[in-house]
Amino acid sequence: MEIAEFRLGILYTTIAVILPHEDFNDWNETHYNQGFAWRATSVSFGTLTDEPECKVVVKISDTIELNENASRIIRLPFEVGTSGIEIASIADRKGVNLHEGTYQLIFSAIPGDNNSLDTYEFVFIQSDAPRAEIIKADDQLSPPVELLMEAKPAV
Numbered sequence: 001m002e003i004a005e006f007r008l009g010i011l012y013t014t015i016a017v018i019l020p021h022e023d024f025n026d027w028n029e030t031h032y033n034q035g036f037a038w039r040a041t042s043v044s045f046g047t048l049t050d051e052p053e054c055k056v057v058v059k060i061s062d063t064i065e066l067n068e069n070a071s072r073i074i075r076l077p078f079e080v081g082t083s084g085i086e087i088a089s090i091a092d093r094k095g096v097n098l099h100e101g102t103y104q105l106i107f108s109a110i111p112g113d114n115n116s117l118d119t120y121e122f123v124f125i126q127s128d129a130p131r132a133e134i135i136k137a138d139d140q141l142s143p144p145v146e147l148l149m150e151a152k153p154a155v
Contacts, residue, residue, distance in 0.1 A: 004058040007117070009092035010051065015120050016044040017105065020083045020095065023153035034134065034143040035072060036107075037151035040079045044151075046140070048072070048109050048118050055112075055119040056087050058096050067121055070108035071138040077130035078105040087122065104130040109138075 008015065016024055018041065025037035025044045037044045047054065048071065066073055084097045104127040110119040134143050 001061070002057060002059050003098070004056070004094070004096045006056055006094055008054055008056050008087060008089060008094060010047055010054055011090040013047045013050050014044050014089060015047055015054065015056075016042065016088045017078060017122060018042040018086050018088055019081045020086055023155065024088070024090070025151040026154040027151070030144055030148045031151060033141065034147055035137075035141045036074055036076065038076055038132070038149055039151050039153070040077065041081065042153070043076055043078060043105070045074065045107050045109070045120070047120070048111055048138070048140070051118055053117060055117045056094070057119060057121045058087065059121065059123045060098070061123050061125050064104070064106060064125060065123075066106075066135065067108040067110060069110045070121070070136060071111055072109035072141065073135040074107045075131060075133050075135055076105050076107070077127075077132060078103045078124070080124070098124060101126050102130060103127060
Protein backbone atom coordinates (compact mmCIF):
# COMPACT_ATOMS: atom_id res chain seq x y z
CA MET A 1 0.00 0.00 0.00
CA GLU A 2 1.42 3.37 -1.01
CA ILE A 3 1.55 5.82 1.89
CA ALA A 4 3.44 8.74 0.32
CA GLU A 5 4.59 10.07 -3.05
CA PHE A 6 6.47 13.33 -3.56
CA ARG A 7 9.35 15.08 -5.29
CA LEU A 8 12.58 15.60 -3.38
CA GLY A 9 15.55 17.85 -4.07
CA ILE A 10 18.87 15.97 -4.18
CA LEU A 11 22.45 17.09 -3.55
CA TYR A 12 25.64 15.03 -3.65
CA THR A 13 23.93 11.97 -5.21
CA THR A 14 22.58 10.79 -1.85
CA ILE A 15 19.09 10.02 -0.58
CA ALA A 16 18.47 8.76 2.94
CA VAL A 17 15.90 7.21 5.22
CA ILE A 18 16.43 8.55 8.72
CA LEU A 19 14.59 9.04 11.96
CA PRO A 20 13.70 12.69 12.60
CA HIS A 21 16.69 14.54 14.08
CA GLU A 22 19.05 11.67 13.13
CA ASP A 23 22.38 12.45 11.46
CA PHE A 24 23.22 11.41 7.93
CA ASN A 25 25.91 8.76 7.50
CA ASP A 26 29.53 9.33 6.61
CA TRP A 27 30.66 7.33 3.56
CA ASN A 28 33.88 5.47 2.84
CA GLU A 29 35.00 3.69 -0.33
CA THR A 30 33.31 0.41 0.60
CA HIS A 31 30.02 2.23 1.20
CA TYR A 32 30.26 3.85 -2.26
CA ASN A 33 31.00 0.50 -3.86
CA GLN A 34 27.99 -1.21 -2.26
CA GLY A 35 25.66 1.77 -2.82
CA PHE A 36 24.72 2.49 0.79
CA ALA A 37 25.99 3.48 4.24
CA TRP A 38 23.96 1.84 7.02
CA ARG A 39 23.10 2.33 10.66
CA ALA A 40 19.96 0.86 12.25
CA THR A 41 18.12 4.22 12.22
CA SER A 42 19.84 5.98 9.32
CA VAL A 43 20.62 4.60 5.91
CA SER A 44 22.01 6.64 3.02
CA PHE A 45 21.74 5.38 -0.55
CA GLY A 46 23.62 6.49 -3.62
CA THR A 47 21.39 7.85 -6.38
CA LEU A 48 21.60 6.73 -10.00
CA THR A 49 22.50 10.17 -11.34
CA ASP A 50 23.34 13.66 -10.15
CA GLU A 51 19.94 15.03 -11.17
CA PRO A 52 18.83 17.76 -8.70
CA GLU A 53 15.33 16.31 -8.19
CA CYS A 54 13.73 12.88 -7.99
CA LYS A 55 10.40 11.22 -7.35
CA VAL A 56 10.00 9.29 -4.08
CA VAL A 57 7.42 6.57 -3.39
CA VAL A 58 7.01 5.11 0.11
CA LYS A 59 5.00 1.93 0.66
CA ILE A 60 4.20 -0.55 3.39
CA SER A 61 3.66 -4.19 2.50
CA ASP A 62 3.35 -7.67 3.96
CA THR A 63 5.47 -9.30 1.25
CA ILE A 64 8.49 -8.56 -0.87
CA GLU A 65 7.49 -7.60 -4.39
CA LEU A 66 10.39 -6.49 -6.57
CA ASN A 67 9.92 -3.63 -9.02
CA GLU A 68 10.83 -5.03 -12.44
CA ASN A 69 11.80 -1.55 -13.71
CA ALA A 70 14.44 -1.04 -11.02
CA SER A 71 18.10 -1.12 -11.99
CA ARG A 72 19.17 -1.36 -8.32
CA ILE A 73 17.43 -3.10 -5.41
CA ILE A 74 18.88 -3.21 -1.90
CA ARG A 75 17.32 -4.92 1.12
CA LEU A 76 18.27 -3.73 4.63
CA PRO A 77 17.03 -3.83 8.23
CA PHE A 78 15.62 -0.57 9.59
CA GLU A 79 14.35 0.49 13.04
CA VAL A 80 11.48 3.00 13.05
CA GLY A 81 10.92 5.04 16.22
CA THR A 82 7.82 6.71 17.64
CA SER A 83 8.12 9.77 15.37
CA GLY A 84 8.06 7.98 12.02
CA ILE A 85 10.76 8.55 9.40
CA GLU A 86 12.09 11.15 7.03
CA ILE A 87 13.17 10.66 3.45
CA ALA A 88 15.97 13.18 3.19
CA SER A 89 18.86 14.64 1.27
CA ILE A 90 21.22 17.46 2.08
CA ALA A 91 18.85 19.74 0.13
CA ASP A 92 15.42 18.59 1.28
CA ARG A 93 13.47 16.30 3.62
CA LYS A 94 9.92 15.03 4.00
CA GLY A 95 8.36 13.33 7.01
CA VAL A 96 6.41 10.09 6.62
CA ASN A 97 4.20 8.53 9.31
CA LEU A 98 5.15 4.92 9.93
CA HIS A 99 4.46 2.76 12.98
CA GLU A 100 7.31 2.05 15.37
CA GLY A 101 9.02 -1.29 14.83
CA THR A 102 11.62 -3.39 13.05
CA TYR A 103 11.32 -3.43 9.28
CA GLN A 104 12.77 -4.99 6.20
CA LEU A 105 13.43 -1.97 3.97
CA ILE A 106 13.49 -2.58 0.21
CA PHE A 107 15.11 0.30 -1.69
CA SER A 108 14.56 0.32 -5.46
CA ALA A 109 16.19 2.78 -7.85
CA ILE A 110 14.18 3.19 -11.04
CA PRO A 111 15.79 5.21 -13.83
CA GLY A 112 13.77 7.96 -15.44
CA ASP A 113 13.69 8.72 -19.12
CA ASN A 114 13.60 11.98 -21.09
CA ASN A 115 10.10 12.70 -19.78
CA SER A 116 10.34 11.51 -16.18
CA LEU A 117 12.50 11.79 -13.09
CA ASP A 118 14.48 8.97 -11.50
CA THR A 119 12.23 7.29 -8.91
CA TYR A 120 13.35 5.94 -5.55
CA GLU A 121 10.95 3.50 -3.95
CA PHE A 122 11.11 2.62 -0.25
CA VAL A 123 9.02 -0.39 0.81
CA PHE A 124 8.74 -1.18 4.53
CA ILE A 125 7.82 -4.72 5.60
CA GLN A 126 7.54 -5.46 9.33
CA SER A 127 9.98 -8.24 10.18
CA ASP A 128 11.43 -10.00 13.20
CA ALA A 129 14.51 -11.10 11.22
CA PRO A 130 15.38 -8.53 8.53
CA ARG A 131 18.36 -9.27 6.27
CA ALA A 132 20.85 -7.21 4.32
CA GLU A 133 21.53 -8.00 0.69
CA ILE A 134 21.92 -6.43 -2.70
CA ILE A 135 19.16 -8.07 -4.69
CA LYS A 136 19.96 -6.33 -7.98
CA ALA A 137 23.10 -4.33 -8.79
CA ASP A 138 23.64 -1.96 -11.68
CA ASP A 139 27.05 -1.33 -13.23
CA GLN A 140 27.80 1.55 -10.79
CA LEU A 141 28.04 -0.90 -7.89
CA SER A 142 30.92 -3.23 -7.06
CA PRO A 143 29.94 -4.53 -3.64
CA PRO A 144 32.26 -6.50 -1.36
CA VAL A 145 31.59 -10.18 -0.71
CA GLU A 146 30.46 -9.26 2.81
CA LEU A 147 28.44 -6.04 3.02
CA LEU A 148 29.73 -3.33 5.36
CA MET A 149 26.95 -2.94 7.92
CA GLU A 150 28.30 -0.04 9.95
CA ALA A 151 28.76 3.63 9.35
CA LYS A 152 29.58 6.65 11.45
CA PRO A 153 27.30 9.68 11.72
CA ALA A 154 28.37 12.56 9.47
CA VAL A 155 29.08 15.58 11.64
